[in-house]
Amino acid sequence: MTPAPPPPVLEPPALEHVGTLSVLIAEPIDVGPTPEGHRRIIPITGGTVAGPRLSGRVLPGGADFQTLHAPELTELEARYALETDDGAVISVDNAALRSGSREAMARLIRGEAVAPAEIYFRCAVRLRTSAPTWDWVNRTLFVGTGERYPDKVVVHLFRML
Structure with missing residues (x-):
């Protein structure tokens, strides 16, 4: 009987910083309690993105749709667009906790x-x-870390290698 091969060594994917988004926000629209949780909509009014692989501006008109599931947990779904320095438009779908x-x-x-x-x-x-x-960018998965400030959200964006 042939011995089983050793288990593979699993390595986590490497990350590369592509840019930091500074997303300007307006006052929340409070939808209130719903069967899924307390809902809020946060309008996105503009901002910037700057980094080694991605730079430009955040276009106004998007929003962050939030569900407050518990006092300690909020689920976010932000959708907005970026315009790169060379004029390309990139849509952003950001799911966060x-x-x-x-x-x-x-x-x-x-x-x-x-x-x-x-x-x-x-x-x-x-x-x-x-x-x-x-x-x-269409063929790449991205992850990020976020920071919430009174007038903006900062997202440090990394591509998974």
Whole structure:
């Protein structure tokens, strides 16, 4: 009987920083309690993206659709568009989780400043475009870390290698 081969050595995927998004936001629209949780819509008014592989501006007109499942947990689904420095338009679909202590999350929901270290904010991001120069984003998975401030959301975006 042949011995079983050793188990493969599993390596996590490497990450490469592509850019940091600074997404400007307006006052939340409070939908209120629904059967799925408390809903809020946060309009996106503009912003920037700057980094080694991605730079340009965040176009106004998108929104972050939030579901507050518990005082310590918010699920986010942001959809908006970027315009790169060379004029390409890239759509952004950002699915995220934000959690923290009941007190820190309450301050965040009220629009107060909360230190990023107090909040777990991670996201899975899909980018899509019709621009041939940027086709690589259509075939790449992205992850990120987020920081919420009273007037903006900062997302550090990484591509999975």
